[in-house]
Amino acid sequence: MYTGIQHLHSGLAYLVLIALIIVIVLMLIGSLSGKEFTEKDRKIALIAFILSHVQLLVGLILYFVSPIGLSLLQGGGAMSDPIARLTALEHPLINIIAIAVITIGYSRAKKLSTSKAKFRSIYMMYAIGLVLILSRIPWGNWLG
Known part of the structure; x- marks a missing residue:
């Protein structure tokens, strides 16, 4: 189960990043061109909104079923190790903030x-949410 959730979280991350980039570009073009905000624009933004929230939900589930998520904080040494701190605290906290910004x-x-x-x-x-997400992706684990 843990491995399946981990793969889902990693795979869904690509969709979320692509969706956020597409929405940012389309909304920027819409703003600069002076076009009317339509139901189609709202639905495109909603897709990225939903994907980011699903990713957060999968990430929270992964955090609590993972052998390294919450347990790193309970051991007491996570704050002195940059990789453990990223996994146990920075990645989840910053991504929760990013999803809150997207929601706002x-x-x-x-x-x-x-x-x-x-x-x-x-x-x-x-865009702020995307920058926050990109700042706390564990690139070594994700791409390696």
Whole structure:
């Protein structure tokens, strides 16, 4: 079970990153071109929103069923080891914050009245979320 969840978390990460990049580019183009924010734009942003939340859910499940997730914090030595600290604390915490930022951007866009403001809310907050996610990916484990 653990290995399956780990593979799901790694594979889904590619989809989330691609979806976020696509949404950021499309919303930026929409904002700069002055086009009207449509239902199609909202649904495209919603896809990245949903994928990022599913990724967070899978990640949280993985964190608690993994032999290295929560147990690293309980051992007491995780803060002195950069790799253990990334796995046990930085990766989960920063990604929770990133998903919260993405959520704020999407929710805020629904309440705004102008198309430009809606586009801007989504592309700015999704971009901040993407940067946060990219900053805490365990690149050595993921690509290796």
